[in-house]
Amino acid sequence: MKTLKIPEATITRLSVYSRFLEQVDRKGVVTISSSEIAEGVGVSPAQVRKDLAYFGEFGTRGVGYNVKELLHQTLKILGLNQEWRMVVVGAGNLGTALCSYRGFRERGFRVVGIFDNDLTKIGKKIMDLEVLGTEKIPEVVKEKDVGIGIVATPADAAQETADILVKAGVKGILNFAPTILNLPEDVEVRNVDLSVHLEILTFNLRVERLKKMV
Amino acid sequence: MKTLKIPEATITRLSVYSRFLEQVDRKGVVTISSSEIAEGVGVSPAQVRKDLAYFGEFGTRGVGYNVKELLHQTLKILGLNQEWRMVVVGAGNLGTALCSYRGFRERGFRVVGIFDNDLTKIGKKIMDLEVLGTEKIPEVVKEKDVGIGIVATPADAAQETADILVKAGVKGILNFAPTILNLPEDVEVRNVDLSVHLEILTFNLRVERLKKMV
DNA sequence: GACTGTGAAGCCATTCACAGCT
DNA sequence: AGCTGTGAATGGCTTCACAGTC
Numbered sequence: 382m383k384t385l386k387i388p389e390a391t392i393t394r395l396s397v398y399s400r401f402l403e404q405v406d407r408k409g410v411v412t413i414s415s416s417e418i419a420e421g422v423g424v425s426p427a428q429v430r431k432d433l434a435y436f437g438e439f440g441t442r443g444v445g446y447n448v449k450e451l452l453h454q455t456l457k458i459l460g461l462n463q464e465w466r467m468v469v470v471g472a473g474n475l476g477t478a479l480c481s482y483r484g485f486r487e488r489g490f491r492v493v494g495i496f497d498n499d500l501t502k503i504g505k506k507i508m509d510l511e512v513l514g515t516e517k518i519p520e521v522v523k524e525k526d527v528g529i530g531i532v533a534t535p536a537d538a539a540q541e542t543a544d545i546l547v548k549a550g551v552k553g554i555l556n557f558a559p560t561i562l563n564l565p566e567d568v569e570v571r572n573v574d575l576s577v578h579l580e581i582l583t584f585n586l587r588v589e590r591l592k593k594m595v
Numbered sequence: 596m597k598t599l600k601i602p603e604a605t606i607t608r609l610s611v612y613s614r615f616l617e618q619v620d621r622k623g624v625v626t627i628s629s630s631e632i633a634e635g636v637g638v639s640p641a642q643v644r645k646d647l648a649y650f651g652e653f654g655t656r657g658v659g660y661n662v663k664e665l666l667h668q669t670l671k672i673l674g675l676n677q678e679w680r681m682v683v684v685g686a687g688n689l690g691t692a693l694c695s696y697r698g699f700r701e702r703g704f705r706v707v708g709i710f711d712n713d714l715t716k717i718g719k720k721i722m723d724l725e726v727l728g729t730e731k732i733p734e735v736v737k738e739k740d741v742g743i744g745i746v747a748t749p750a751d752a753a754q755e756t757a758d759i760l761v762k763a764g765v766k767g768i769l770n771f772a773p774t775i776l777n778l779p780e781d782v783e784v785r786n787v788d789l790s791v792h793l794e795i796l797t798f799n800l801r802v803e804r805l806k807k808m809v
Numbered sequence: 810g811a812c813t814g815t816g817a818a819g820c821c822a823t824t825c826a827c828a829g830c831t
Numbered sequence: 832a833g834c835t836g837t838g839a840a841t842g843g844c845t846t847c848a849c850a851g852t853c
Contacts, residue, residue, distance in 0.1 A: 388822060389795065396794040400773055414834065422775055426834095427824055434836055442830040442835040460797035474695050478688035479789075483749075484773050488790045529796065535697075552803075553796045559614055559698050561636055569799045571792050575693075576702045578785050580610040581603065582743065582767045583674035585783045589766075602844060628812060640812095641846055648814055656813040656852035 391432045392459075397422050398429065399455035400488075406448050414445040461489045466525055468551075470542045471533035472497035472505065472512045475557060479531055480507050490529075494521040498538070515545060522549040532556045543570075605646045606673075611636050612643065613669035614702075620662045628659040675703045680739055682765075684756045685747035686711035686719065686726045689771060693745055694721050704743075708735040712752070729759060736763040746770045757784075 401421050405413060416426040433439055436458050440446040456462055469476045472495050479485070480492050495507055496515045505512045513521070521527065530546035532539050532554060539558035546554060553569040556562055562570055615635050619627060630640040647653055650672050654660040670676055683690050686709050693699070694706050709721055710729045719726045727735070735741065744760035746753050746768060753772035760768060767783040770776055776784055
């Protein structure tokens, strides 16, 4: 197959291009060049072309890319021409925020269930959802055809939570807990570690400071 | 200088090693080998050694690394032997969640101010902080010696917010809004785009499905 | 014998530079 | 003339393999 072995960085950028194209499209722009995309998202024009070329020939030589068409293609590549249903486990501040995060909805991700073990949280309403006990996870995952589980629990409950989600049948997990999850190979896991980002930031800030001292 | 040109991936992993070492240390383990660290965080032993070697010789041949000592070193490298003060702009669900996120505090990041433009939010208490109007940003940044600003506003307010933060004097920005920020070179920006992570996940899930069809 | 630290090799991603189309 | 698509060149990160140390 041709689509195998695409750099993950390419997918990350594709996602960014895609949203940039939405912005541009909303402004009514019809055609765009690789350099304009590059300029808009902060990468090189060659990079944009190479990334797109992994998936096909979407442009016209001498002209550029049709914005609507390219937007459509990027969404399709990313699997966003369908709705993805998700559940959130952990109804703390973070879980609540993710549940109501507009950015998800805008890209076709819909939270259809939120769960917690804490009795004081069960029964609470978040958006149009009621917080349920974690024992209800399998039921909801099956009934609502949920593909993705979001782990927003404290670190020490994360593994257990992920196990329940996988057993219930989710295919992908987005993990916000600061732990490495141990899961079967066929489950896609992505870790979003908020303090790692801050730590890279502080590392770089220190390096900058050192450079200035030279 | 020797410390220049360290792969960003190395820093990311260092941050993960560091937290893993905290766990291990709490269990009372004294010595650890590169393979044990590798096992624990899901990378290769050679990778662990190479990453650490960028910064010095922390181990003992034939023995391994002293857990406490290595933990101390990683924290120092990441700049976590000091407290970092931050402000959050945007007091919506996400801003509120970040404000009270325990993972930050545990690693020495302290939120000392939260701001919003929305009059219905100003005056609200979040943890021990009162939501202030964004016009107060410069004052707080100066008085509390704030180094990092977190942008948790909607996308269309993000650039403006970042500009205010930079003018107020923050050195680093953690951006949760799904937009590319245009900022001076000497400001460190990191984008945490929550839907990008989901989109990589859905892309990979689709690829898996395709592979299985072959 | 066990495990680190590291040059060298291998691999992967990005950039270059140009042929090919409009 | 302008811009895409792409093989070739470059650069950077990861893995290998082993010398060095305990």
